[in-house]
Amino acid sequence: MSVLEIEDLGVTFSTDTGDVPAVRDVSLYVRPGETLALVGESGSGKSTVALAAMGLLPGNARVSGRISVDGTPIVGADNRELSGLRGRTVSMVFQEPATALDPLTRVGAQIAEVVRNHRQVSRAEAARVAVDLLRRVGIPEPEHRASAFPFQLSGGQRQRVVIAMAIANSPGLLIADEPTTALDVTVQAEILDLLRALAADSGTGVLLVTHNMGVVADFADRVAVMLEGEVVETGTVEDVLLRPSHEYTRRLLAAVPRLAVGEPQAAGTAGEDPEERDSSASVVELRDVSVHFGRGRRTVRALQNVSLTVRPGETVGLVGESGSGKSTAARVALGLLHPDAGSVALFGNDLARTRGRARRSLLSGVGVVLQDPVASLDARMSVAECVAEPLRVHRRGMTAAQRRARVAEVLELVRLPGELAGRGPRELSGGQRQRVSLARALVLEPRLLVADEPTSALDVSVQRTVLEVIAELQGELGFACLFVSHDLAVVQEFAQRVVVMRAGSVEEEGPTMTTLLRPETEYTRRLIAAVPVPDPVLQRRRRASLGLEATA
Amino acid sequence: MTAVLQTTPALEPVPGYRLSLRRFARNRLALAGLVAVVLFLLFCFVGPLIYSTDQTHTDLTQVNLAPSGAHLLGTDAVGHDELGRLMYGGKISLLVGLAAGVLATVIGTLWGAVAGYAGGWLDAVMMRIVDAGIAIPALFILLVVSAITTPDALGLIVILGLVSWLVPSRLVRAETLTLKSRDYVLTLRAIGGSHGRAIGRHILPNSVSTIVVAATFQVADAILLVAYVSYLGLGVQPPSTDWGGMLSAGLTAAYSGRWWLIVPPGLAIILVVCAFNAIGDGLRDAFDVRGRG
Numbered sequence: 093m094s095v096l097e098i099e100d101l102g103v104t105f106s107t108d109t110g111d112v113p114a115v116r117d118v119s120l121y122v123r124p125g126e127t128l129a130l131v132g133e134s135g136s137g138k139s140t141v142a143l144a145a146m147g148l149l150p151g152n153a154r155v156s157g158r159i160s161v162d163g164t165p166i167v168g169a170d171n172r173e174l175s176g177l178r179g180r181t182v183s184m185v186f187q188e189p190a191t192a193l194d195p196l197t198r199v200g201a202q203i204a205e206v207v208r209n210h211r212q213v214s215r216a217e218a219a220r221v222a223v224d225l226l227r228r229v230g231i232p233e234p235e236h237r238a239s240a241f242p243f244q245l246s247g248g249q250r251q252r253v254v255i256a257m258a259i260a261n262s263p264g265l266l267i268a269d270e271p272t273t274a275l276d277v278t279v280q281a282e283i284l285d286l287l288r289a290l291a292a293d294s295g296t297g298v299l300l301v302t303h304n305m306g307v308v309a310d311f312a313d314r315v316a317v318m319l320e321g322e323v324v325e326t327g328t329v330e331d332v333l334l335r336p337s338h339e340y341t342r343r344l345l346a347a348v349p350r351l352a353v354g355e356p357q358a359a360g361t362a363g364e365d366p367e368e369r370d371s372s373a374s375v376v377e378l379r380d381v382s383v384h385f386g387r388g389r390r391t392v393r394a395l396q397n398v399s400l401t402v403r404p405g406e407t408v409g410l411v412g413e414s415g416s417g418k419s420t421a422a423r424v425a426l427g428l429l430h431p432d433a434g435s436v437a438l439f440g441n442d443l444a445r446t447r448g449r450a451r452r453s454l455l456s457g458v459g460v461v462l463q464d465p466v467a468s469l470d471a472r473m474s475v476a477e478c479v480a481e482p483l484r485v486h487r488r489g490m491t492a493a494q495r496r497a498r499v500a501e502v503l504e505l506v507r508l509p510g511e512l513a514g515r516g517p518r519e520l521s522g523g524q525r526q527r528v529s530l531a532r533a534l535v536l537e538p539r540l541l542v543a544d545e546p547t548s549a550l551d552v553s554v555q556r557t558v559l560e561v562i563a564e565l566q567g568e569l570g571f572a573c574l575f576v577s578h579d580l581a582v583v584q585e586f587a588q589r590v591v592v593m594r595a596g597s598v599e600e601e602g603p604t605m606t607t608l609l610r611p612e613t614e615y616t617r618r619l620i621a622a623v624p625v626p627d628p629v630l631q632r633r634r635r636a637s638l639g640l641e642a643t644a
Numbered sequence: 645m646t647a648v649l650q651t652t653p654a655l656e657p658v659p660g661y662r663l664s665l666r667r668f669a670r671n672r673l674a675l676a677g678l679v680a681v682v683l684f685l686l687f688c689f690v691g692p693l694i695y696s697t698d699q700t701h702t703d704l705t706q707v708n709l710a711p712s713g714a715h716l717l718g719t720d721a722v723g724h725d726e727l728g729r730l731m732y733g734g735k736i737s738l739l740v741g742l743a744a745g746v747l748a749t750v751i752g753t754l755w756g757a758v759a760g761y762a763g764g765w766l767d768a769v770m771m772r773i774v775d776a777g778i779a780i781p782a783l784f785i786l787l788v789v790s791a792i793t794t795p796d797a798l799g800l801i802v803i804l805g806l807v808s809w810l811v812p813s814r815l816v817r818a819e820t821l822t823l824k825s826r827d828y829v830l831t832l833r834a835i836g837g838s839h840g841r842a843i844g845r846h847i848l849p850n851s852v853s854t855i856v857v858a859a860t861f862q863v864a865d866a867i868l869l870v871a872y873v874s875y876l877g878l879g880v881q882p883p884s885t886d887w888g889g890m891l892s893a894g895l896t897a898a899y900s901g902r903w904w905l906i907v908p909p910g911l912a913i914i915l916v917v918c919a920f921n922a923i924g925d926g927l928r929d930a931f932d933v934r935g936r937g
Contacts, residue, residue, distance in 0.1 A: 108666065108667075426834040427834065428830060428833060428834055451836065452836040453836075454836075455834065455835050455836030456835065456836060458834060458835055459835070460830075460831045460834045460835065462827040462830065462831060463827070464827055467826050467827040467828065468827040468828055468831065469828055470826075470828045470845075470846050470849075470850065471850075472846075472849045472850055472852075473845075478828075481832065481837070481845075482835050482837075484841075485832070485835065485836060485837045485838070485841065486835070486836065529831075532831070533831075536835070542834070
């Protein structure tokens with residue numbers, strides 16, 4: 093029998109602006125001990141299906157069809173019945189471990205509470221069970237850590253605690269909604285290993301909701317692909333990922349940036365050795381830059397003696413895990429942060445010594461695209477006003493008509509239809525917004541584009557379009573690019589040189605293909621090994637060799 | 645934009661202000677407040693054109709008359725028609741209240757925006773000044789200054805504005821602190837845009853909901869403060885008056901049963917203040933789009 097069975101599920105939300113159908117005719121099942129990955133882009137309805145299976149949909153949702161967990165119907169069940177199921181028969185792991193835990197309760201107590209919710213055990217017994225669970229999810233010194241507050245744990249450890257809570261009562265079904273999306277790749281690999289081991293040990297069925305094809309290849313047995321609220325393809329992970337039958341799945345997979353992990357090809361766009369170029373001129377150069385935040389004992393050393401150079405026309409990828417200082421380095425390059433030591437040269441001029449008009453004219457050669465498509469554009473301005481803002485700052489002599497013409501030109505460059513100019517950013521999709529940001533960055537014809545995770549908030553197919561636009565325009569306009577990203581596959585495709593950062597320092601740097609295929613440092617090797625590739629066969633081989641390496 | 649709304653009702657995002665407007669219109673109490681304020685404005689500013697009375701000359705043949713056909717709300721101790729006086733006094737109350745509320749909000753907004761944007765020691769100094777100001781009761785400052793200067797309407801506006809900008813300045817500073825680290829402000833700064841532009845084009849327009857809500861509550865407070873001051877005889881001087889002054893003049897009469905000298909201005913003050921507070925509450929709920937994105 094299946095632990096989860098969904099038949100003809102339909103979900104419609106009634107909102108201020110009318111009814112929004114979210115899910116239509118979805119049927120799927122999860123058998124004990126197997127992992128079904130529910131994949132799709134944002135808005136495809138995959139999270140709605142997961143919430144429906146938990147009976148956790150918000151009050152404005154109308155549900156039709158049948159859902160049963162371990163034989164118990166969910167649709168139409170009252171709150172008392174659902175509470176009896178949740179945490180015991182089915183439990184959930186959410187995306188954001190920071191908000192899934194109560195910040196004011198010790199983690200041991202939080203786990204013990206889940207245990208006592210469903211089992212008649214004494215406090216002392218529950219506390220013992222909590223420590224056991226912490227040990228099972230791989231928290232070192234569990235007796236000691238049980239009395240820690242969530243903020244005293246790292247993101248990965250917090251997610252382990254969330255998982256411990258989820259498996260506390262050995263549920264038959266575990267629903268994991270993007271369980272590793274908020275985590276760094278190395279931590280993601282550990283959490284996936286943990287989930288895999290737990291599912292194999294206890295025969296728990298897992299419904300894994302994710303957008304990451306690498307995670308799917310690494311973890312899932314079967315895959316269901318969702319598009320606009322419907323399941324368009326289901327099958328084993330090998331069939332769906334390697335031999336997709338639906339047109340949409342094929343497109344989706346084609347858009348996923350793939351990290352090449354084999355031997356470097358003899359020729360390729362990224363094979364060119366940048367050392368041969370004119371190295372005298374640099375667009376931006378950080379020399380021994382150090383930045384620290386705070387004072388005294390609480391000082392955080394965000395950057396320590398970081399040097400990096402971007403030469404005209406080249407793209408430098410700045411990679412590293414969260415907290416490695418890559419965004420801080422980009423902000424120093426932009427002059428938004430003043431380094432505590434070292435210097436920044438922008439177009440050959442010392443940024444710290446340049447003031448007033450000279451500084452402004454220097455900065456007019458820089459374009460910026462930041463990560464968050466929502467926060468990047470002022471919602472109170474129209475698209476045209478957003479794009480025209482740099483013109484208003486630097487080309488004061490321009491007439492309104494000239495500005496309009498230039499804005500139309502740049503919107504066309506980034507392949508946005510001209511009629512969007514009068515719209516507000518709220519009316520655009522995430523990908524369109526990032527292209528508006530790009531248009532704003534390019535409107536002054538900069539010599540340097542600084543892009544800080546420009547596509548990490550976007551779906552893969554949208555990411556592909558945005559990256560193509562940037563690459564194409566770079567070829568046309570010849571600007572240099574400092575490209576900050578945590579995604580090694582994107583950087584590998586996009587950058588000629590790569591700088592790997594770790595804990596505020598440069599770990600290693602070099603031509604992309606050399607550095608990412610034959611890394612010199614242990615850290616880079618681990619970083620690359622942790623990235624799951626969207627090919628189940630290859631990924632299994634990598635995991636096996638990694639396991640051998642770890643035991644050796 | 646209307647076309648967008650009509651053709652695709654469900655999925656096309658609706659501009660934020662429209663949603664806000666809709667949410668406000670659905671709030672009955674806030675709508676009632678808005679209607680009440682509009683009616684009071686019409687009553688005080690258009691009313692005298694229809695119901696014309698002499699509010700400058702005393703008429704000792706017509707003192708202390710009970711409500712009747714000739715004088716709907718009776719007359720006061722010097723023979724002014726009470727209904728006409730309610731309009732005349734309300735003009736001052738509303739004018740002073742609105743202007744003082746707006747002035748306080750403008751000063752507070754600028755102060756808070758500059759402090760929040762600048763940060764560092766300037767922020768610390770500016771906000772300590774606000775803390776110090778809040779520590780001294782506004783009413784106390786108001787009474788002392790009024791006692792010394794016996795202000796006219798304009799004077800009252802200025803004094804009220806100067807004692808009540810502190811709360812809006814705190815609100816706007818808090819808003820500025822979050823807005824100044826938004827990506828679009830960072831982007832502007834990275835390409836060399838000026839601080840003035842960041843504040844004027846991005847931070848203030850995006851705090852507009854906070855500012856408008858604060859202003860509404862400021863107006864309610866200011867109307868109440870004007871009433872206090874005038875009630876104590878320190879506000880606008882006769883023959884000019886406002887609702888607070890009318891209350892003060894009618895207080896002795898109330899003991900001799902002439903209720904029409906005290907109930908109408910008292911009710912007017914209560915209604916207007918409640919109405920502005922209801923509008924403020926409604927606006928605050930309507931603008932709060934967080935969690936509904």
